[in-house]
Amino acid sequence: MDSPAGTTDALPTIEIYNTLTKKKSAMVTVKPGHVGIYLCGPTVYKPSHIGHMVGPVIFDTVKRYLEYSGWQVTWVVNITDVDDKIIAESTARGTTMAKLATEMTADYLANLAALGVESIDHMPKATDFIGPIITCIEGLIAKSAAYASDGDVYFDVTQDADYGKLTNRTVESMQGEGGLTVERKRSAADFALWKKAKSGEPFWESPWGPGRPGWHIECSAMSRAILGEHFDIHGGGLDLIFPHHENEIAQSESLHNCPMATYWMHNGLMQAAGASGKVGGRARDAAIGSEASSQDAAQQAASQAATKISKSTGAEPFKNLLERHRPEAIRMLLLSTHYRSPIHFGEEALSESARAMEAFERLFARCQRVTGLSFYTLPLQNRRQGNATVAAAGVETQALREKFLAAMDDDFNTAVGIATLFDFVRVVNKHIDQQGLEKSPSDVARTLLDAMLLVLRELTGILGLFVKEPEATRSSADQATVGKLMELVIEIRARARAGKDFATADLVRAKLTEAGITLEDRPDGTHWTQK
């Protein structure tokens, strides 16, 4: 696309797959140079699990990339803190909805921080927007798009000509549905904008009596309040497309007579790998309607097949997962699959991701021995425009950078981006090998290495990987002691080697390996790492 109204010549073209149109198209923003993103966040009634982290990590990366590419980005993630499930859970725990929501929101935020998701600009809570929500509902009633019914308010899908456009559904096709409130609705597909409070439930006063907002309306109200009536990108998990996003569109567009969001981006869902570690295998349950067979199916699923994680036994609290796996490895796993694909998640996948990640960390350690500088302290280049550093980094490196950027321009293909980073690691290692940088560094080769590392830092930074030095797992006092001991062991072993006593040297190394410590005899001395 050549210079459409919403872009400037300086900005690159970024293709985005749009659920609404079912194809990719170049991003054209509502306001030139600015991107507004709304991501549906969690309902805070339980500790968050890995599935809740997918969207935030993806959009954190999207935001990093768009800013790097020159846009100004406003990213909103809402917190649903009023909902039937929160009420039920808080009642069961003997606490209040507000307290439970506060506690679970803190859990969510801590998990996001661990994964390096720190760029959310607004996290509105539904309960802070009751006024605007009521205003939206009044507006819809005034337009005859909604009606009050015995203390509830429903959206009237028959009044919305293009209802169902996101998921290719028609109102007629949905007439079979309903639920407990069916007698209060005009048509079964109508959905609640306002729910009358039952006794003992938390409530807010409204023109229709005491009650609370329905699920979908908060997103319409809060996105309008923060991003405006028409914003650029609305995201969420694939499972939210219907009914949630379909209904958001219905509400917002009936109210505003303009598109709610230009692009609808949906991420694939986490799949829990079965006990065998393999995905797939479960025969479709033929009698899904029956309670008994559903339970059977659930048991089978737990034992052998892949299932959506929120319905599987794999939905353990994310913070438990963090006790077993490093957040960097988790982030890398999430980004090593294209965001629209399902991610097969399990212990095996995580360990593999961790192993792959260590190739980067070994490179960082190796480079630090050469340059004396920690990768984590290198400046983050966050401007896409080429610069002297890129030019100085060599043609091979430049080509990889171009490949990385082209992949990200094409619907944020982080999987290809990560693949190019592995190539990058190889190029840098080869440079160190070939130039003998660990033995006799020449100034020219050293300068080239420095430039390469700055570019690598630039690209990993876009993905939010290796931004900060991993936290030490033990106290610094312990570390100092172990370090001293290892110095001693290595010194003694070096004497054995000098005296050709390889039996002793190998024994030391083998015993250390058993203890989880790896020794490497490198050109510049013996180094050790601990698993």
Added chain:
RNA sequence: GGCGCCGUAGCCAAGUGGCUAAGGCAGCGGAUUGCAAAUCCGCCAUCGUGAGUUCGACUCUCACCGGCGCCUCCA
């Protein structure tokens, strides 16, 4: 039943109507090493099955088999 998605090497996972089908893990061979480890070099797939469209398909169409999601709450 309705609306969608997927099926690529031992495992994970990109991608394309015709140039060598990315990358990772595992494996194999070589360089390097006292031996290792690490690193580098090389090897390792014809793309679920069948039919069709096309000069040409893994990439498009149809059927079938298998897997998944949504249609009620779900990131």
